[in-house]
Amino acid sequence: MRDLDNVTFWAINTKSSEKLMKDNEDTITKGMTDTEKKAYLLGVENAFSIFNQLMSNGIDSKSIMFYNPDVELGTEFTLEEILKWLEKQ
Numbered sequence: 001m002r003d004l005d006n007v008t009f010w011a012i013n014t015k016s017s018e019k020l021m022k023d024n025e026d027t028i029t030k031g032m033t034d035t036e037k038k039a040y041l042l043g044v045e046n047a048f049s050i051f052n053q054l055m056s057n058g059i060d061s062k063s064i065m066f067y068n069p070d071v072e073l074g075t076e077f078t079l080e081e082i083l084k085w086l087e088k089q
Contacts, residue, residue: 014055018048 029037
């Protein structure tokens with residue numbers, strides 16, 4: 001099996017990120033129309049909602065979520081498949 005010591009795992013605290021966005025909302029949305037502001041806030045809410053769902057699913061099923069630009073839909077990978085994909089990168 002390949003040595004995974006060179007793999008970098010990134011973590012994010014979505015609660016801290018959401019608070020940061022909320023605390024800076026006025027600065028970020030300054031100059032936006034009401035419609036633009038509503039669209040922006042909906043986008044932020046949806047992004048964090050989806051991210052939280054992905055993270056919860058990954059934690060519950062003991063899996064690791066990662067971005068792979070070569071797949072169109074969510075796909076499961078074995079360790080061997082991931083290693084083959086990484087070798088191509």
